[in-house]
Amino acid sequence: xxxxxxxxxxxxxxxxxxxxxxxxxxxxxxxxxDEVDAVIAEFGGTQTAPNEVSWDDGxxxxxxxxxxxxxxFGFSGATAFSVGSCxxxxxxxxxxxxxxxxxxxxxxxxxxxxxxxxxxxxxxxxSRGYGTVRAYDGWATVATLGPNTGAASVPAGIDKLNxx
Numbered sequence: 001x002x003x004x005x006x007x008x009x010x011x012x013x014x015x016x017x018x019x020x021x022x023x024x025x026x027x028x029x030x031x032x033x034d035e036v037d038a039v040i041a042e043f044g045g046t047q048t049a050p051n052e053v054s055w056d057d058g059x060x061x062x063x064x065x066x067x068x069x070x071x072x073f074g075f076s077g078a079t080a081f082s083v084g085s086c087x088x089x090x091x092x093x094x095x096x097x098x099x100x101x102x103x104x105x106x107x108x109x110x111x112x113x114x115x116x117x118x119x120x121x122x123x124x125x126x127s128r129g130y131g132t133v134r135a136y137d138g139w140a141t142v143a144t145l146g147p148n149t150g151a152a153s154v155p156a157g158i159d160k161l162n163x164x
Contacts, residue, residue, distance in 0.1 A: 035064050043117045053117070059108040062117050065101050083150040086125035091133045091145070091163055094123040098152045109163040121158040125150040133163045 029050070036047050039062060045053040054061045084099025086092035087107075093115045095101035104118040109131065115121050126133040126145040135143040137157035145151060 032064060032066060039064070039117050045117075056108065059106065060113070061105045061107075063103045063105065065095070065103070083125035083127045083148060084123070086127040086150070088127050089129075090127055091161065092125045092127070093118055093121045093135075093158070093161060094125070095119060095121070097122045099123050099125060099150065106161065106163070111162045113161045113163075115158060115161060120156055121154060122156070123150065123152050124154055124158075124161070126163075128163070131164050133161055136160050136162070 032051055036051070036053055039045065039053050040047065043053075043055075045055045045062070048054045048058070048061070049063075051064045051066075052061055053064075084092070084094070085103060086099070087105060090105050090107045092099075092106070093104045095103075095118055101122070102118060104115055106113050109128075121135070124133065124135055124143060124145055126147060126149055128147055130147050132147075133145045134141050135145075135151075135154060135158045137155070137159060142158060143151050143154050
């Protein structure tokens, strides 16, 4: 009888461990979905991936990075003209320094591109082969990026980006 009890106890522990191990992944997924839902509720947009919201038919894309693993959702794979993880031909704002954290990607060059959906901007990249990107805090220019350049650290307060 004790052997059967030991086998049953071992099976229950194994099953319980599996359930406990699965809980954090589900919690992380729920937290990520909550962030996506909050962005859409405040700024509109369409969820295009588990960690992405897009506007203007994909011309603007917010890629939300989980706090503990910025590379988990494909923030690697730089191309020939990319700066950090900003795709070639686009310009990007990041919530973390050194091109980390959540990323807001602009593939169309327009003026007055709000970065409010990202929150605080801590780094910038211009992965376009031409033109400049300017970052503003109100009306004040706080950073100017030439083609294929970036700023690994920028002052807090940036509220919009323009490109030419």
